[in-house]
Amino acid sequence: MPVKVMIPTPLRPYAGKRDSAEFDAGTVGEALSRLTTQYADLRKHLFTEDGRLRSFVNVYVNDEDIRYLAKENTATKDGDTISIIPSIAGGCRS
Amino acid sequence: MATTTETQPGRKVVGLSKEEILRYSRHLIMPEVGMEGQLKLKNAKVLLIGTGGLGAPLGLYLAAAGVGKLGLVDFDVVDFTNLQRQVTFGTSDVGKPKSQAARARLANLNPDIQIDAIEAQLTSTNALELFKDYDIIVDGTDNFPTRYLVNDACILLGKPNVYGSIFRFEGQVTVFGMPDGPCYRCLYPEPPPPGLVPSCAEGGVLGVLPGIVGSIQAMETIKLILGSGDSLIGRLLLFDALGMRFRELKLRKNPKCPMCGSNRTIHKLMDYYEFCGVRGEEAPAPNVQVPEITPRELKSRLDRGDDLFILDVREPHEFQICNLKGHLIPLGELPRRVHELDSSREIVAHCRSGKRSAEAVDFLRKAGFRKVLNLKGGILAWSDEVDPSVPKY
Numbered sequence: 126m127p128v129k130v131m132i133p134t135p136l137r138p139y140a141g142k143r144d145s146a147e148f149d150a151g152t153v154g155e156a157l158s159r160l161t162t163q164y165a166d167l168r169k170h171l172f173t174e175d176g177r178l179r180s181f182v183n184v185y186v187n188d189e190d191i192r193y194l195a196k197e198n199t200a201t202k203d204g205d206t207i208s209i210i211p212s213i214a215g216g217c218r219s
Numbered sequence: 220m221a222t223t224t225e226t227q228p229g230r231k232v233v234g235l236s237k238e239e240i241l242r243y244s245r246h247l248i249m250p251e252v253g254m255e256g257q258l259k260l261k262n263a264k265v266l267l268i269g270t271g272g273l274g275a276p277l278g279l280y281l282a283a284a285g286v287g288k289l290g291l292v293d294f295d296v297v298d299f300t301n302l303q304r305q306v307t308f309g310t311s312d313v314g315k316p317k318s319q320a321a322r323a324r325l326a327n328l329n330p331d332i333q334i335d336a337i338e339a340q341l342t343s344t345n346a347l348e349l350f351k352d353y354d355i356i357v358d359g360t361d362n363f364p365t366r367y368l369v370n371d372a373c374i375l376l377g378k379p380n381v382y383g384s385i386f387r388f389e390g391q392v393t394v395f396g397m398p399d400g401p402c403y404r405c406l407y408p409e410p411p412p413p414g415l416v417p418s419c420a421e422g423g424v425l426g427v428l429p430g431i432v433g434s435i436q437a438m439e440t441i442k443l444i445l446g447s448g449d450s451l452i453g454r455l456l457l458f459d460a461l462g463m464r465f466r467e468l469k470l471r472k473n474p475k476c477p478m479c480g481s482n483r484t485i486h487k488l489m490d491y492y493e494f495c496g497v498r499g500e501e502a503p504a505p506n507v508q509v510p511e512i513t514p515r516e517l518k519s520r521l522d523r524g525d526d527l528f529i530l531d532v533r534e535p536h537e538f539q540i541c542n543l544k545g546h547l548i549p550l551g552e553l554p555r556r557v558h559e560l561d562s563s564r565e566i567v568a569h570c571r572s573g574k575r576s577a578e579a580v581d582f583l584r585k586a587g588f589r590k591v592l593n594l595k596g597g598i599l600a601w602s603d604e605v606d607p608s609v610p611k612y
Contacts, residue, residue, distance in 0.1 A: 134389045138551065144462075181411040188468045210455070210468065212407040213386040215273070215361030 128156050128201045131208045139166040153186060154197035156207055171209070183210045232261050232287065239331055243285055256445045257285060261332075263444045266290040266353035268341055268369055270321040272429030273359030273383050273436060275307040280437040282325040286444070288333045289325065290353055293317040294340040300612075304426035341365055343488035346372040355440055356396075357381040359433060363410040364491035370395060370403035371488055374478050379443055383436040385424055390432035390458040393451045393470060394439055400452040405473035410495040428460050509580040512567055512592040514604040528561065530568040532579040541598060541610050543569065550575045553582060562588045569594035569601075571612070 127147045132140045140146070141164060150156035157178075161168040171182055178184065184191045185208040191199045201207065235243070235257060246252040246260075263286050267274050270293040281289055297305070297312045297320055305317075312320040318336035325334050339345060341360075350356055350372050358369045358380055366384070373380040373396040380396040382403065395402045435456065442448045455468045477484040512520075520527060529545030531538060538547050548556045550570070560566060566588065568576040573596050580593040594601065602609040 134387050179411075180409040181407050183406065185468050188466075190469065190471060192473075193471055208457075208466075208468065210391075210457070212363070212411060213384045213389070213391060214363045214366060215269075215359075215384050215386075 127203060128205045128207055130156055130160050131206060132160075133209055133211055135211055135213060136167060136170055136209065139170055140164040150201055152197065153184060153191055153199045153201060153207055156201060157184070157197070170211075181212045184208070185210060232258060234258075235261070236331075239285070242329075242331070246284070251447055252445065256447075259444050259446070260285045260441070261287040263355070264288040264290070264353040265355045265357060265440060265444075266292065266350060267357050267359060268292050268365065269359035269361065270305075270307060270317045271295070271301065271359065271361065272304040272385070272424065272426075273433035274321070275305045276430050276433035277357055277359055277437045277440070278307055278321055278325050279328065280434060281440060282329045282332060282334070284437075284441055285329065286332065286440075288335070288353070290335045290337055290349070291318045291321050291325075292337045292339065292341055292349065293321070294338060304424065304429050306430065341368060343368060343491065346488060347376065350376050350378060353378070355379050355381060355443055357383075357436055357440055359383060359436070363495045366403060367410065367494060368488065368491045371478055371485060374402050375486075375488070381436045381440050381443070383432045385428050385432050387423060388425055388428060388459065388461040390428055390435075390460070392432055392435045392439070392456045392458070393454060394443070397450075397452045399472070401470045401472040402476060402479040404478045405476045406455070406470055408473075408477070412496055425460060428458075431460070432458060509577050509584065509593050510591070511573075511595040513595050514601040517567060517594060517601075518605045526564060528564045528566045530560065530566050530576075530579070531570070532568055532576050533570050537571065537612075540612050541602075543598065543601065543609075545569065550579055553579055557583070557586060560588070562590075565590040565592070567592045567594055569597050571597045572599050573597040 128150055129145055129147050131145050132143060137144060146160060148156050148159040150159060157171060161171060171179060173179055178197065186194065186199055186201060186205055191197065240247065243257050246257050247254060265281055265286050267277055267290065270278060270291050278289065278291065295317045297308045297315050297317055299313055301308060302310065307321045307324050316338050318338045322334045322336040337349065346368055356369060356373050356378055358366060360366060360369065369380060378396055379394060382395050383390065383392045394400065439451055442450055453470050455470050457466045457468065472479065474480050529543055531542060531545035531547045532550040532553065534549050535547065548559060566583070568579045568591060570576040573593060576597060577593045580591045583591045598609060599611050602611050
């Protein structure tokens with residue numbers, strides 16, 4: 126069941142400069158796992174060393190935050206959009 | 220906002236002058252604003268944190284709309300690189316304090332309002348004192364410590380925080396700090412640790428983007444003052460300028476939030492630089508100690524005919540701006556392109572400011588290269604000390 130993963134601008138350099146990717150996945154965790162298998166450099170930006178999602182990266186299925194659903198076990202269905210939303214501070218001073 | 224006028228009834232403005240009626244006539248003839256709304260604007264007090272890219276449209280539109288008191292907090296000075304997006308400033312403002320230059324521009328736009336230029340860095344020591352005189356705080360800063368500081372101070376004082384942030388082609392806007400709405404810590408409990416923030420190489424911002432995002436913040440501020448429309452409370456508006464798409468996500472108040480949850484664990488402001496860790500934005504100095512060469516030393520060694528291999532670790536689009544005729548391998552590609560380098564030759568690595576190339580030198584030394592030096596201060600220092608014809612960016 127293909128779901129679309131939206132990759133935010135700050136993480137595109139680690140994802141072959143792509144803005145989105147589609148995967149067959151039944152849960153959010155599965156989709157992110159496929160994403161970080163295809164783009165290994167992304168892994169450390171999304172997950173801690175013990176494999177938990179980083180606290181400054183939020184993940185949404187459609188417009189819902191997975192922290193208020195079943196987290197990474199949140200089921201996805203055909204056509205769902207998973208958004209990765211990292212915190213951004215603004216411009217760059219230096 | 221009604222709250223201010225109620226708490227300070229003695230200072231409430233009850234009418235508009237003939238000139239003001241003419242100035243605001245396009246508001247006054249709208250039933251959604253009208254005389255009542257215009258007086259709410261005139262009685263409102265809004266504090267802008269930052270007068271840069273986001274602060275420019277914010278200041279201009281809020282002043283033009285007749286917000287009675289505007290505070291402008293900025294410790295920075297206008298420089299040439301600001302003019303591409305910070306449209307409050309003109310070329311003649313370069314070198315002037317931003318808060319003063321912005322006040323002069325806004326006072327010219329609307330002489331009937333009070334504008335306070337606050338030439339200071341917002342800190343845990345002054346934030347509460349500064350915020351208490353205003354109804355709404357608008358966050359137009361560019362760094363994580365200040366964003367957490369603004370959030371926490373707003374929650375402690377019970378003031379709305381109109382939030383906007385940008386990165387290259389993307390923007391985020393929402394309203395935090397309302398009684399039933401979430402706060403910044405509900406969205407992001409912690410900031411990214413050092414090293415996982417995109418570097419300056421991937422930074423930059425399209426000039427129009429803060430214009431759009433700051434304008435949305437200005438609109439949300441005015442709606443809060445008027446008490447009309449659907450606010451962005453509980454919604455994160457995402458703007459993708461390249462795809463020209465707006466999306467929105469639901470933001471929920473986190474019941475376990477340490478700042479605004481029912482079992483609050485944060486009761487006062489903290490050291491936000493410590494909380495956020497030291498990172499590139501605040502600390503341009505390299506994190507790694509590596510052998511260096513100054514621009515003047517490099518120049519004299521090149522003039523002497525020494526065999527030096529110049530390695531440029533910037534991005535290709537930066538190379539196009541200016542270069543020292545080095546071999547280009549962007550820092551991110553160095554690990555897989557290291558075979559292009561000859562470890563028997565002496566290598567001088569450089570970037571724009573010396574930070575990325577310090578990482579490159581550190582990487583190469585760990586990979587077994589013995590003769591690698593970092594050009595101290597990068598191409599910026601080369602321009603200052605050796606060849607002023609090399610442009611700075």
